[in-house]
Amino acid sequence: MSSCPAPPPAATAAVRPREDHGLADRIALSAATGRGAQLRTEDVHAWLAERRRAHVFHVERIPFAELGEWRFEPGSGNLVHRSGRFFTVEGMHVAEHGAPFGDGPRREWQQPVIRQPEVGILGILAKEIDGVLHFLMQAKMEPGNPNLLQLSPTVQATRSNYTKAHRGTDVKLIDHFMRPDRDRVIVDVLQSEQGSWFFRKSNRNMIVETVDEVPPLDDFRWLTLGQIAELLHEDETVNMNARTVLSCLPYRDTSPGALLSDAQLLSWFTGERSRHDVRVRRIPLASVRGWKHGVETIEHQDGRYFKVAAVAVRAGNREVVSWSQPLIEPVGLGVTAFLVREIGGVPHVLVHARAEGGFLDTVELAPTVQCTPGNYAHLPAADRPPFLDAVLDAPPSRIRYEAVHSEEGGRFLNARSRYLAVDADGTEAALDPPADYIWATPAQLRALTRHGHYLNVEARTLLACLNAVAARPQGKA
Amino acid sequence: MSSCPAPPPAATAAVRPREDHGLADRIALSAATGRGAQLRTEDVHAWLAERRRAHVFHVERIPFAELGEWRFEPGSGNLVHRSGRFFTVEGMHVAEHGAPFGDGPRREWQQPVIRQPEVGILGILAKEIDGVLHFLMQAKMEPGNPNLLQLSPTVQATRSNYTKAHRGTDVKLIDHFMRPDRDRVIVDVLQSEQGSWFFRKSNRNMIVETVDEVPPLDDFRWLTLGQIAELLHEDETVNMNARTVLSCLPYRDTSPGALLSDAQLLSWFTGERSRHDVRVRRIPLASVRGWKHGVETIEHQDGRYFKVAAVAVRAGNREVVSWSQPLIEPVGLGVTAFLVREIGGVPHVLVHARAEGGFLDTVELAPTVQCTPGNYAHLPAADRPPFLDAVLDAPPSRIRYEAVHSEEGGRFLNARSRYLAVDADGTEAALDPPADYIWATPAQLRALTRHGHYLNVEARTLLACLNAVAARPQGKA
Numbered sequence: 001m002s003s004c005p006a007p008p009p010a011a012t013a014a015v016r017p018r019e020d021h022g023l024a025d026r027i028a029l030s031a032a033t034g035r036g037a038q039l040r041t042e043d044v045h046a047w048l049a050e051r052r053r054a055h056v057f058h059v060e061r062i063p064f065a066e067l068g069e070w071r072f073e074p075g076s077g078n079l080v081h082r083s084g085r086f087f088t089v090e091g092m093h094v095a096e097h098g099a100p101f102g103d104g105p106r107r108e109w110q111q112p113v114i115r116q117p118e119v120g121i122l123g124i125l126a127k128e129i130d131g132v133l134h135f136l137m138q139a140k141m142e143p144g145n146p147n148l149l150q151l152s153p154t155v156q157a158t159r160s161n162y163t164k165a166h167r168g169t170d171v172k173l174i175d176h177f178m179r180p181d182r183d184r185v186i187v188d189v190l191q192s193e194q195g196s197w198f199f200r201k202s203n204r205n206m207i208v209e210t211v212d213e214v215p216p217l218d219d220f221r222w223l224t225l226g227q228i229a230e231l232l233h234e235d236e237t238v239n240m241n242a243r244t245v246l247s248c249l250p251y252r253d254t255s256p257g258a259l260l261s262d263a264q265l266l267s268w269f270t271g272e273r274s275r276h277d278v279r280v281r282r283i284p285l286a287s288v289r290g291w292k293h294g295v296e297t298i299e300h301q302d303g304r305y306f307k308v309a310a311v312a313v314r315a316g317n318r319e320v321v322s323w324s325q326p327l328i329e330p331v332g333l334g335v336t337a338f339l340v341r342e343i344g345g346v347p348h349v350l351v352h353a354r355a356e357g358g359f360l361d362t363v364e365l366a367p368t369v370q371c372t373p374g375n376y377a378h379l380p381a382a383d384r385p386p387f388l389d390a391v392l393d394a395p396p397s398r399i400r401y402e403a404v405h406s407e408e409g410g411r412f413l414n415a416r417s418r419y420l421a422v423d424a425d426g427t428e429a430a431l432d433p434p435a436d437y438i439w440a441t442p443a444q445l446r447a448l449t450r451h452g453h454y455l456n457v458e459a460r461t462l463l464a465c466l467n468a469v470a471a472r473p474q475g476k477a
Numbered sequence: 478m479s480s481c482p483a484p485p486p487a488a489t490a491a492v493r494p495r496e497d498h499g500l501a502d503r504i505a506l507s508a509a510t511g512r513g514a515q516l517r518t519e520d521v522h523a524w525l526a527e528r529r530r531a532h533v534f535h536v537e538r539i540p541f542a543e544l545g546e547w548r549f550e551p552g553s554g555n556l557v558h559r560s561g562r563f564f565t566v567e568g569m570h571v572a573e574h575g576a577p578f579g580d581g582p583r584r585e586w587q588q589p590v591i592r593q594p595e596v597g598i599l600g601i602l603a604k605e606i607d608g609v610l611h612f613l614m615q616a617k618m619e620p621g622n623p624n625l626l627q628l629s630p631t632v633q634a635t636r637s638n639y640t641k642a643h644r645g646t647d648v649k650l651i652d653h654f655m656r657p658d659r660d661r662v663i664v665d666v667l668q669s670e671q672g673s674w675f676f677r678k679s680n681r682n683m684i685v686e687t688v689d690e691v692p693p694l695d696d697f698r699w700l701t702l703g704q705i706a707e708l709l710h711e712d713e714t715v716n717m718n719a720r721t722v723l724s725c726l727p728y729r730d731t732s733p734g735a736l737l738s739d740a741q742l743l744s745w746f747t748g749e750r751s752r753h754d755v756r757v758r759r760i761p762l763a764s765v766r767g768w769k770h771g772v773e774t775i776e777h778q779d780g781r782y783f784k785v786a787a788v789a790v791r792a793g794n795r796e797v798v799s800w801s802q803p804l805i806e807p808v809g810l811g812v813t814a815f816l817v818r819e820i821g822g823v824p825h826v827l828v829h830a831r832a833e834g835g836f837l838d839t840v841e842l843a844p845t846v847q848c849t850p851g852n853y854a855h856l857p858a859a860d861r862p863p864f865l866d867a868v869l870d871a872p873p874s875r876i877r878y879e880a881v882h883s884e885e886g887g888r889f890l891n892a893r894s895r896y897l898a899v900d901a902d903g904t905e906a907a908l909d910p911p912a913d914y915i916w917a918t919p920a921q922l923r924a925l926t927r928h929g930h931y932l933n934v935e936a937r938t939l940l941a942c943l944n945a946v947a948a949r950p951q952g953k954a
Contacts, residue, residue: 013736013821014821015732015733015734015736015820015821015822015823016734016735016736016737016738017733017738018734018735018920018921019739020738020740117754117756118754119751121751159754180744180748182737182741182744182745185740185741185744186740188740188743188744188747188748189743189747190747190750190751204751250740253495256494257493257494257495258492258493258495259490259492259493260493260659261493261495261496261497263496263663263665263927264660266665267657267659267662268659270666270667270681271657271665273667274596274598274667277594277595277596277636279594343490343492344490344491344492360838361837431490443495450743451743451928
């Protein structure tokens with residue numbers, strides 16, 4: 001060390017406020033803007049249809065034996081890519097132990113699961129156009145989407161895509177997210193994906209603003225949050241990755257408070273995470289009990305839950321690329337719903353602390369109802385999911401939001417669910433719900449999306465939809 | 478559903494503010510109060526000495542063969558209790574893969590590790606006495622503490638302790654923490670423990686206020702935060718569990734801001750967590766490479782890092798209980814330090830995104846320096862921990878805080894470290910540090926302790942110490 005150190009150059013450096021309140025205003029303005037600078041909302045479908053025509057998209061189910069680069073690994077029976085990259089389909093053994101607070105007998109099961117231990121980037125580029133924040137959405141094909149092409153984030157990239165390991169085409173615009181300008185990051189958080197189908201998967205959810213010129217690209221359009229809110233009311237238009245990224249936007253809380261303080265909400269969550277003792281281990285796919293391995297699918301012996309399937313894909317516009325891959329195909333249409341209740345004039349949703357085998361840590365916050373009703377049809381009424389009837393029987397007058405959305409089409413085939421927000425009446429959902437449910441405001445949930453592993457991906461979709469409901473009355477272009 | 482539902486009883490329920498600002502005032506008052514209602518600070522040592530005399534404490538090293546209820550499991554060689562409970566000593570294989578952002582070659586190692594997959598409770602009871610919050614501290618013996626008895630939380634209980642599974646004595650005062658009164662919870666969060674020695678261990682850190690009469694108990698005393706701050710300046714007086722719980726207190730941020738906004742700090746952290754690809758698997762203890770199994774210890778072939786040892790314990794006051802158990806014994810005195818720098822008049826600490834094999838998720842925020850210098854003595858200077866010299870060479874005038882503390886004495890034997898906060902000069906620590914370091918204010922770190930898996934346990938100890946430094950000038954009883 002020098003005995004005459006230079007004067008610290010940063011002695012005069014300034015501090016900034018810990019929160020950027022101006023950003024919340026800019027987000028509110030974008031949400032209130034129903035007319036976009038580049039494309040009218042009513043023209044989005046024509047543009048999507050045009051992009052669908054401009055590309056070759058062909059997806060076909062194939063037997064596992066025709067999965068060119070994929071094979072069942074000798075011994076384990078795991079479904080792996082010859083390169084060792086992308087993802088694997090393996091087995092998972094889940095046991096909920098102990099239940100010290102009296103929540104019933106031990107549950108234990110085995111199932112196939114997708115393992116993809118790398119962190120991907122889901123990034124939306126933002127830019128002020130005519131003084132209003134716009135978000136660059138991509139018209140993107142994914143083989144598992146029922147309608148193939150949906151609005152997706154600017155960038156969806158696996159680690160293999162965005163590192164030099166990958167020899168393929170560079171991901172467009174990825175540089176904005178690889179080393180983001182610290183002063184222009186709006187959202188940047190690791191969030192979990194489906195714990196029922198993925199083993200501990202998380203992706204980096206990002207929104208980064210740019211002041212640079214972004215060259216126009218055929219598959220990309222700038223939309224305001226008000227426009228996206230409108231599109232979120234339509235079936236299978238905004239893809240899962242876009243929904244989860246948008247759910248993390250730091251909207252301002254304009255309500256006077258909540259039934260429980262944030263500290264109380266977190267204390268309840270800590271209690272739920274502590275009392276659930278979920279032990280999970282990976283097992284060879286070949287050894288998973290209760291699942292049948294067929295020529296074209298691996299499926300549950302009773303035909304429930306999901307299948308592992310395989311598809312061949314041809315896609316592209318100028319250059320046609322083709323590949324084959326496994327996908328997880330759920331059995332039946334899901335129901336994913338928040339019960340909603342006004343408390344002290346403030347809407348609250350009934351949140352569930354839900355254990356899924358693939359979560360990194362026991363439970364995450366889930367919608368009130370998240371299930372495929374068919375999986376419970378064989379069970380007595382007492383074993384059906386709580387609040388399912390309250391959702392299914394709700395008259396139209398109590399439905400605040402409803403649309404069918406599909407889950408990530410790069411891994412899931414026709415994974416469709418009805419997403420709902422339904423007004424509860426007091427008889428269905430008391431202020432003091434069962435121990436693993438709690439009333440929280442959307443603003444409280446939004447605050448938690450700043451951190452990972454609180455809200456599961458289905459709750460994040462519903463949160464994005466609730467944001468869309470809140471934005472909508474501001475007017476439609 | 479009834480066609481005539483009862484009017485919702487809660488239509489008139491009120492909301493409350495999401496944050497309890499009054500609590501921060503009460504914490505500040507307790508921190509500013511150096512004279513306790515029950516015991517003067519200068520009398521704490523006499524009380525601790527008296528409790529030491531009142532108990533039988535005898536701890537003796539023994540060979541593994543004399544570990545009555547513990548044995549090396551045939552096959553795996555894991556060290557396990559015959560009941561299958563408590564904890565196990567197993568092996569862990571750690572590999573840091575990939576390094577896509579260019580942070581060097583793959584690192585890979587094996588080591589013994591403690592596995593204890595249950596969540597324990599570390600709980601401090603709080604109560605207003607004469608209008609000031611006091612905290613109920615226990616004089617508790619732990620076999621690994623060099624001085625055996627230290628100030629600990631009101632309650633330290635494993636899940637086995639606090640569930641009916643346990644046949645032993647009930648843990649005193651545990652009821653306050655098992656089902657806490659929602660309106661009186663001050664801290665309630667799952668925090669990680671040492672990722673170098675534990676496999677994915679976390680404990681529930683709690684502070685719960687009571688208005689009930691608490692019967693006086695010989696081993697317990699009520700102290701203010703000002704008194705505890707004073708005691709945190711002394712060596713090996715406040716135990717690790719007390720330090721981590723106290724670090725989570727929601728002190729108010731009285732500074733005007735920080736070098737980076739909270740969103741920027743979290744974005745940096747997300748980037749660090751994403752770019753580290755740490756893969757960890759449990760392996761049999763018998764197969765751990767590079768470690769020697771002896772009669773009394775399992776130790777590293779070069780004598781570095783730590784040993785697995787065994788002790789026999791006799792303890793108690795009226796009823797003497799005895800048991801034997803393994804402990805992890807680090808080799809050498811650790812150095813755990815924050816470099817501190819005033820930026821815009823606000824003290825900042827240099828935080829490190831540190832990978833430890835036992836973390837649930839890749840990296841957590843750690844002190845600037847956290848190492849045992851002896852483990853690096855054989856390496857060239859370039860491979861020594863960054864900033865270690867800046868800490869070791871700092872003149873006394875730049876040391877804001879220094880004390881020796883020990884880690885949890887129920888699992889670690891003589892695990893002592895010098896904890897320091899050292900003023901940096903500009904030449905040592907630039908405002909733009911290496912990619913895995915960042916400047917943050919203590920208030921920013923305190924805000925993160927509301928959530929788990931951000932600050933590692935060593936950073937939490939230092940944060941409790943920094944809180945103590947801030948409290949101290951207010952006067953000593």
